[in-house]
């Protein structure tokens with residue numbers, strides 16, 4: 068990502084309600100979370116921008132047996148954002164245990180929530196969350 | 201590059217072991233050395249695989265202790281490799297590369313893992329360290345979850361109703377247990393049924409318990425030697441004729457989980473190096489960590505078209521004696537077990553024993569060329585090794 072933009076800033080932008088990406092000066096592709104280079108062409112001429120927090124569910128799973136410290140069932144999903152890049156996050160619904168493949172292709176709004184660190188990964192991190200439109 | 205061959209193999213029984221990581225490796229490593237008709241002092245280097253020793257035993261820096269326990273010379277360096285579940289395959293590939301390049305003549309390579317000392321929540325957590333620590337793990341993603349997402353995408357993309365796909369996935373598990381029942385070193389050497397798979401508890405939708413490989417303990421090792429050295433070591437050399445390895449980032453950048461591009465990249469390199477293609481392969485030990493994973497693998501390795509591999513096990517094509525490539529005659533990760541740092545070495549052990557004609561009840565008749573396929577993390581590492589009977 069541009070040298071002056073850090074993962075911590077990406078996290079702060081999420082806290083402030085913005086989903087940041089890089090936009091490539093050469094091929095105009097968006098990359099999120101921001102990376103050192105453009106995902107499409109590998110170019111380093113990128114700028115930080117904000118992308119639309121809307122997208123479509125491409126796949127998902129319901130985690131029924133989770134790592135220590137988690138409270139299953141919960142849903143992990145991959146969403147294709149309106150601006151192109153895909154993102155991973157948690158789909159928030161009232162009864163995650165009852166969700167099935169019918170949600171693939173459904174539109175979602177993207178937000179984020181803080182997940183507390185554990186003894187192995189001590190940082191508290193914002194993770195993306197999705198809610199059905 | 202010089203010609204490189206496997207001189208000897210060793211492997212513990214997979215399952216639940218009381219032994220430490222290093223002691224399991226001593227058993228497998230010494231067996232491989234004896235199987236090669238050499239002494240520990242003849243080994244030029246140790247390429248050692250282990251993933252989670254830091255958590256299983258509080259043991260970082262395990263390689264020199266594994267080196268010491270089998271009395272390797274101080275001048276023969278020990279180096280730890282880590283590529284998640286593909287760890288040992290990556291270690292063996294690099295052993296073959298450095299022997300091929302003439303840096304070493306005789307190398308011991310393999311791995312060890314002691315996962316069952318961790319309870320399921322801790323094992324699930326530490327295995328999930330193979331996912332991206334910032335973008336993936338904080339969602340609570342697990343490995344069954346990764347492949348659950350792949351299965352849902354496969355069903356949706358190819359318009360195969362999930363219920364139908366799940367039945368074919370269950371047949372993969374049934375087939376691998378059919379093979380594993382013939383393998384005395386398997387963790388679960390017993391046959392199962394489709395009904396049993398489909399009635400198990402759900403782990404990560406749509407994967408049920410018997411869609412998933414177990415947590416296992418075990419170790420496996422091989423001795424890799426240059427072709428000129430091999431003559432005095434064995435009269436049944438198995439040559440490493442091609443290898444490949446590829447890397448990729450987190451799943452959100454990989455996007456289509458049904459087409460494993462890392463695997464296609466790695467195997468393309470291996471086929472090219474060997475001067476062969478998928479039609480030349482007699483048998484394959486591949487990464488069936490989950491039933492859907494075997495389906496994805498037989499497609500990306502070129503044995504089936506994309507979207508057409510899902511019913512190969514149901515049709516009996518990938519079973520011993522089937523008309524296709526025999527897939528996972530050892531029982532695969534599913535029945536043989538999955539001590540992650542050792543898995544790739546055990547796959548190589550199986551192919552070598554098959555190509556030597558020493559696989560007993562699970563022998564693939566007339567096997568000449570076999571391929572090893574190991575996946576690490578969420579498709580982020582793939583490593584392939586092609587072996588040919590000498």
Ligand SMILES: [Zn+2]
Nearest residue numbers: 091094105108
């Ligand atoms: Zn670009």
